[in-house]
Amino acid sequence: MTHPIYTDLEARTRSTFLALMWAFSYPGRIQTLPVGAAFESIAITLLDLETSYFTPDVSLSAHLATTGARALTPERAAYHFYPELTPAALHTLERANPGTMLYPDDGATLVIGAQLGSGETVTLTGAGIKTQQAMNIAGVPAEFWALRSQWHFPMGWDVYFTDGQQVLGLPRSTKISF
Amino acid sequence: MTTSLAALAAPREDYSYAFLDAYAKRELRRRTLKAIAIPGYQVPYASRELPIARGWGTGGLQVTLSLVGPESVIKVIDQGADDSVNAANLRRFITRMSGAATTTDALQATIIQSRHRIPEEVLQENQALVLQVPDPEPLRAVQSDSSKAHEMHADADYGQMWLVLYEQLVRYKQYIQGASYPSLVNGRYVISPSPIPRWDTPKLHQSPHLTLLSAGREKRLYAVPPYTDVRPLEFEDIPFQVEDQRGWICQHTGAQNKFMNEIPLADGTAAYELSDTGYMEKLSAEANGSTRGATYYDDEGNFYHAGYLKPPVQPD
Numbered sequence: 326m327t328h329p330i331y332t333d334l335e336a337r338t339r340s341t342f343l344a345l346m347w348a349f350s351y352p353g354r355i356q357t358l359p360v361g362a363a364f365e366s367i368a369i370t371l372l373d374l375e376t377s378y379f380t381p382d383v384s385l386s387a388h389l390a391t392t393g394a395r396a397l398t399p400e401r402a403a404y405h406f407y408p409e410l411t412p413a414a415l416h417t418l419e420r421a422n423p424g425t426m427l428y429p430d431d432g433a434t435l436v437i438g439a440q441l442g443s444g445e446t447v448t449l450t451g452a453g454i455k456t457q458q459a460m461n462i463a464g465v466p467a468e469f470w471a472l473r474s475q476w477h478f479p480m481g482w483d484v485y486f487t488d489g490q491q492v493l494g495l496p497r498s499t500k501i502s503f
Numbered sequence: 504m505t506t507s508l509a510a511l512a513a514p515r516e517d518y519s520y521a522f523l524d525a526y527a528k529r530e531l532r533r534r535t536l537k538a539i540a541i542p543g544y545q546v547p548y549a550s551r552e553l554p555i556a557r558g559w560g561t562g563g564l565q566v567t568l569s570l571v572g573p574e575s576v577i578k579v580i581d582q583g584a585d586d587s588v589n590a591a592n593l594r595r596f597i598t599r600m601s602g603a604a605t606t607t608d609a610l611q612a613t614i615i616q617s618r619h620r621i622p623e624e625v626l627q628e629n630q631a632l633v634l635q636v637p638d639p640e641p642l643r644a645v646q647s648d649s650s651k652a653h654e655m656h657a658d659a660d661y662g663q664m665w666l667v668l669y670e671q672l673v674r675y676k677q678y679i680q681g682a683s684y685p686s687l688v689n690g691r692y693v694i695s696p697s698p699i700p701r702w703d704t705p706k707l708h709q710s711p712h713l714t715l716l717s718a719g720r721e722k723r724l725y726a727v728p729p730y731t732d733v734r735p736l737e738f739e740d741i742p743f744q745v746e747d748q749r750g751w752i753c754q755h756t757g758a759q760n761k762f763m764n765e766i767p768l769a770d771g772t773a774a775y776e777l778s779d780t781g782y783m784e785k786l787s788a789e790a791n792g793s794t795r796g797a798t799y800y801d802d803e804g805n806f807y808h809a810g811y812l813k814p815p816v817q818p819d
Contacts, residue, residue, distance in 0.1 A: 329520045329600060331573050335520045340572075343570070346570075346713075351628075351729060370529065371529060372529075375529075375530060425657075430534075430544065452728045453728040453731065454730055479692075483540040496541075
């Protein structure tokens with residue numbers, strides 16, 4: 326039986342979504358994004374003119390604008406993109422919206438470039454994790470973990486770390502320890 | 504020069520893949536990710552029109568359509584049955600719009616869309632269970648104003664839910680809520696687990712699979728991620744109970760301690776058959792080498808998370 330055409334774009338956005346969905350379902354487990362730049366795959370999967378983004382990276386910002394999403398200030402943007410967590414980037418990241426008790430789903434999603442599989446070992450517990458899950462990550466300064474831990478569930482940020490085709494999810498429900 | 508028919512014809516104009524347009528899918532996917540990140544929180548979403556009426560599974564169908572691809576394997580059930588009209592229509596629509604394969608085997612499916620049952624076999628990691636939800640608001644009976652109910656969720660103000668349970672004990676000496684038994688997810692939000700029987704509610708607790716619950720008419724979706732605590736509301740001295748179907752034996756397979764359909768007979772007695780037709784099919788075909796997985800309840804009726812269900816206690 327014929328069915329509507331499964332276009333290359335459809336395939337890319339769908340497999341990106343599935344990677345992001347399983348990344349939040351099983352926090353700390355590495356999922357694989359489809360071929361293509363990771364930030365671009367995530368942007369075309371999630372962004373359109375109904376939502377907004379912030380990134381300090383000028384060339385990335387121009388690229389994200391092609392999705393139709395609005396570039397907003399860090400406080401108001403629904404999606405933040407950081408190719409690298411520099412001290413300057415942390416300065417804007419700390420202003421990201423954690424949502425409210427009434428509308429926790431307004432909390433921002435942060436997409437951050439990091440090195441997965443090397444660096445310090447972080448232990449994760451919480452929803453989606455059977456007992457505990459170890460993850461190795463480099464390129465994330467200690468200040469980030471302090472900023473993240475200032476919010477208490479259900480408020481908070483939902484984070485994706487990407488490294489090449491790899492993506493790892495850290496939803497707000499995940500507790501971390503070192 | 505010959506002109507082919509294909510060259511003369513207008514280019515193929517199609518439905519969007521999996522029916523929903525790209526905007527609808529992106530919005531639904533954004534909301535789905537938030538729902539998983541905040542277990543049990545009801546996330547509003549746009550809920551588009553579909554070629555079936557609201558109230559017939561449009562919520563579940565939209566979630567399924569946002570997940571499905573050509574390599575997916577779909578199982579659709581309605582009250583446990585793969586062959587009911589509603590399930591058959593949804594299944595046919597999903598496969599026509601996506602080219603996905605179908606199955607009745609709960610363990611072969613990548614996506615299981617269900618109206619009001621969870622299969623008997625233990626679902627595995629990376630399987631997605633999509634439950635159709637008629638009313639997502641567990642507080643509806645105690646607070647008809649949905650804005651106020653939303654505030655009560657924000658405050659984790661569930662005192663009135665306990666009052667409802669207490670009144671049931673005073674009047675009937677047992678919890679009488681049959682389906683949609685209110686349950687606390689991840690220690691924070693009370694959800695309606697959709698009108699699954701009490702029998703199925705414990706299956707959401709610390710499960711390997713992902714559960715997505717979506718109400719198309721009410722335009723809300725929520726999730727129970729894998730390995731997340733789901734606790735039916737209960738007083739510590741009067742534990743939550745699943746349906747007592749001890750002694751009910753499936754007339755086709757002889758199975759017991761699985762969820763049964765009761766079939767009234769002309770002489771006033773009743774016969775029973777397994778509600779989960781996919782599992783019944785497997786039991787019937789077992790001689791032909793069909794393999795069945797572990798079940799949530801064993802043949803003696805013990806739940807697979809030992810100690811989760813407590814022995815019954817009657818109030819004085």
